[in-house]
Amino acid sequence: MEKIIMNTPLVEMDGDEMTRILWKIIKDELILPFVDLKTEYYDLGLEHRNETDDQVTFDSAEATKKYGVAVKCATITPNAARMDEYNLKKMYKSPNGTIRSILDGTVFRTPIKVNGIDPNVKTWKKPITLARHAYGDVYKNTEIRVPGAGKAELVFTAEDGTEIRELIHEFDGPGILQGIHNTDKSIESFARCCFNYACDTKQDLWFATKDTISKKYDHTFKDIFQRIFETEYKEKFDELGIEYFYTLIDDAVARVVKAEGGFIWACKNYDGDVMSDMVSSACGSLAMMTSVLVSPDGKYEYEAAHGTVQRHYYKHLKGEETSTNSVATIFAWSGALRKRGELDGIEGLVDFADKLEKATINTIESGKMTGDLCLMSTLPNITKLNSTDFIKAIREELEKLI
Numbered sequence: 001m002e003k004i005i006m007n008t009p010l011v012e013m014d015g016d017e018m019t020r021i022l023w024k025i026i027k028d029e030l031i032l033p034f035v036d037l038k039t040e041y042y043d044l045g046l047e048h049r050n051e052t053d054d055q056v057t058f059d060s061a062e063a064t065k066k067y068g069v070a071v072k073c074a075t076i077t078p079n080a081a082r083m084d085e086y087n088l089k090k091m092y093k094s095p096n097g098t099i100r101s102i103l104d105g106t107v108f109r110t111p112i113k114v115n116g117i118d119p120n121v122k123t124w125k126k127p128i129t130l131a132r133h134a135y136g137d138v139y140k141n142t143e144i145r146v147p148g149a150g151k152a153e154l155v156f157t158a159e160d161g162t163e164i165r166e167l168i169h170e171f172d173g174p175g176i177l178q179g180i181h182n183t184d185k186s187i188e189s190f191a192r193c194c195f196n197y198a199c200d201t202k203q204d205l206w207f208a209t210k211d212t213i214s215k216k217y218d219h220t221f222k223d224i225f226q227r228i229f230e231t232e233y234k235e236k237f238d239e240l241g242i243e244y245f246y247t248l249i250d251d252a253v254a255r256v257v258k259a260e261g262g263f264i265w266a267c268k269n270y271d272g273d274v275m276s277d278m279v280s281s282a283c284g285s286l287a288m289m290t291s292v293l294v295s296p297d298g299k300y301e302y303e304a305a306h307g308t309v310q311r312h313y314y315k316h317l318k319g320e321e322t323s324t325n326s327v328a329t330i331f332a333w334s335g336a337l338r339k340r341g342e343l344d345g346i347e348g349l350v351d352f353a354d355k356l357e358k359a360t361i362n363t364i365e366s367g368k369m370t371g372d373l374c375l376m377s378t379l380p381n382i383t384k385l386n387s388t389d390f391i392k393a394i395r396e397e398l399e400k401l402i
């Protein structure tokens with residue numbers, strides 16, 4: 001069989017622990033036999049990040065800006081225990097955080113739908129994609145534990161020295177204070193990412209905040225989305241027959257659990273954190289979810305939504321059998337290959353990505369799956385496979401399709 005030829009390399013970001021093991025098996029079994037794979041390889045494994053003082057993470061993000069499409073393996077975000085375990089020079093930042101701040105993106109997460117692995121919410125017929133703003137709000141806050149009685153004020157000092165001052169509260173005893181911010185620039189890029197993604201995937205876009213209570217902060221999000229929609233996207237949405245819909249966050253939650261799905265739900269940073277865990281858990285597992293970071297200028301980084309599955313890796317190191325779900329990592333590869341194919345006009349690559357996903361779904365629907373899915377499957381005859389055999393079973397299905 002002739003392998004599919006690629007023009008532009010994918011930016012390949014290797015990672016850590018169990019997902020690094022899966023990464024290699026996926027490439028060997030599911031990609032390399034079929035695609036004449038071109039990648040620019042960056043080893044984001046923690047040891048190599050440490051050797052390069054994390055320069056490799058920055059380089060991989062810059063390469064993504066250059067080439068436009070990356071595929072990323074899950075990586076360890078160091079904490080105190082990892083400092084000792086890997087003898088690190090310093091506690092490096094989360095690679096995802098570094099890459100996000102360089103690409104200035106929004107993270108989109110969609111459950112992968114498989115018959116026999118059914119959402120707990122019975123009305124959900126189609127996946128709901130979460131679009132999470134990944135800048136500011138409570139994730140970049142300043143807090144004060146108020147010790148006792150006193151006056152709290154919000155003060156902004158402009159460059160020319162003029163002040164805007166608002167009373168927050170006159171405390172008559174101990175309490176708490178929090179200062180948060182966002183910027184028009186970041187909200188605008190968040191809005192454009194969401195509108196572009198809606199156009200790309202031909203789905204309605206919902207956005208929700210609490211603008212009735214937060215008349216300046218949340219209202220600014222609402223206003224910026226509305227302005228960008230009307231001036232830049234309305235015509236395109238009309239052409240595609242899709243809608244932009246704004247509502248209050250509590251109304252959105254109530255509607256989402258009664259909806260059929262098949263739309264994008266854009267959320268502010270904190271809402272997105274909470275709601276994406278709710279949607280993914282209701283759909284079964286973090287390993288059954290795709291995740292892609294999209295920058296406002298159309299750069300894409302595909303990844304799995306879960307971590308490095310440390311507990312399974314330690315079992316693997318002891319020589320014990322593991323049954324780790326590789327679906328999200330396989331879909332990171334298929335997503336990246338499809339996007340590369342689309343951008344370079346290589347139909348064969350797009351077709352291969354479709355078939356790889358179909359083979360993965362067929363495998364599970366035929367009853368062959370990893371342990372996490374066995375626990376929740378409603379299929380009659382199920383076989384629990386180990387990590388390697390599951391990928392090999394997908395290869396058999398893939399060969400049937402090709």
Ligand code: NAP
Nearest residue numbers: 074075076077287305306307308309310311324325326372
């Ligand atoms: P995790 O890797 O997401 O795993 C937590 C648990 O969820 C696992 O122990 C396993 O449960 C289950 N699980 C997750 N993915 C699975 C899969 N593919 N197949 C089967 N079960 C799966 O989180 P963690 O163990 O707390 O974190 C490990 C490392 O990942 C940390 O160092 C963290 O910094 C990093 N992390 C990276 C990313 C990223 O790069 N995107 C995201 C999150 C965390 P059972 O043990 O019950 O089987």
Ligand code: MG
Nearest residue numbers: 272273274277
């Ligand atoms: Mg969370």
